[in-house]
Amino acid sequence: MKKYFSALLLLNMIFILASTIIHQESISDTSILLTASREIDSFEENVANADTILKVTIGDMIQELETGGVPQTIYEATVLDVIKGNVSDTVNILQDGTRKKPFKDIPLFSKGETYLLVLKETKDVVIYNDTYWILDEYYISQNSAVDMFPKSSTDSVDIEEQISSEISNQAERKAKQLTFDAEVVDSEELLEKVEEEVRK
C-alpha cells in the first residue's frame, strides 16, 4: 500500500512538472498573427484570367519564401484533371503563408489533399518551372467542394449550397477551419460550372 501511494505521489509530481513546463513554454512563446487585405475577383473573372485551372493532389512542400513582404510556400502537386490550359503531370503551387507565418484567413495546404485551383503562372517567383499562384481555391472531398477564398455572395460561383447531410465529413472539417462562413457546394456541379465558364 505504501508503495502504491509513493508511486501515485511520484506520478503526480511528474504531471505537475510536465504541466508547468508546457505552461512556461506558452509564456515565453510570442505568437504571430497575419491578416491580409486581398484583391479577389468574381468567379467569372478568375476563370477568364486564369492561365490554367487544375484539379490537383498536393504533394511535398518544396520551399518557404520570406521575400517581397508576403511569406509564401511552394508545394509540388500532381495534376488529376486539366480544365483549362496545358500543363505537365506535376506543377508547383505558390501559396500565401508559411508554417511560422500562416495567414488567418486561408489555411495552408496539407500533403494528400485535393483541390480545384484557378491559377496564374508566376512572374516574380521563377525558381522552378511550371509554378503557379492561386486566384481561387476549392477544397475537394468526395462529392463536396469548399470555397476556400472569402468572397461576397455576388462574386461566388452560382451553385446552390449543399444541404448539410450530403457534405462529406472532411469537407465539413475543412470548412470549420476557416474564419468565415464558407460555401460548401457539390464538387461535380462545380466542375461542370467551371468547364461551362471556360467554354464561353
Add this chain to the structure above:
Amino acid sequence: MKKIKKKSLVAIAFLIAITLLNISSTLASTAIYGSEEKGYIVATHQLRDNRNTFDDSSLNSKNKSYVSHAVKVWKDSGTVTFKRSTSSPNKIVTGSNKDTSVVAVCTTNFSKTTGKISKFKITLIQNKMKHISDEKNKGTVAHEFGHSLGLLDLYESYNKNQLLYGIDSRKSIKPSKKDIIGAKYCTRK
C-alpha cells in the same frame, strides 16, 4: 498510512489546481470578443496601450498620404491617436510581391498569455496597390491599422459598411460605429 493518504490528496489537489490554471491561461489566449452579428471581432483579448507610434519613414509621399488618412480617421473616431516616430518598433513598409492576391498585410506579434500586442508591421504590396484607386488604398491602409489594434476581418455581406470588412469591395474608408466599439475594447485600460 493516513499521513501518506493525506499527502497524496494534497498532491492531487495541487495537480488539479495547476491544470485549471493552465486551461484558463490557454482559454484566455484564444478568446474572441464580439461577432459577425455585432459587427466587430477582437482577437485573443489583444490589448493596446497609449504607445501607438509607428515608423513609415521608408514610404514614398503617396503611401504616406494613405497612412495620414488612416491616422486621421482613427483619431477622428475618438478611439486612438497614432503618432509618427522613427524609433517606433511598429513599421509600415512596402512589399514587392507580384504573385499573390494580397494587397496589404498586417503582422502582429502578441503575447499568448496576456494577449498584449508587442509590435506590428503593415506591409503595402506595391505591385497590387498601383492598380487600385487612391480611395480604395486609403480604405485598405485604415483597415490594416484596425488590425494593428487587434480587430479581425468580417466577411458577412451585411458588414460591408464596416471598415473591418475583409473583402476589398468594402464600402467604408473610415471606422464605422461598430468598428469603434471593437477598437474601444482593444484599447481599453
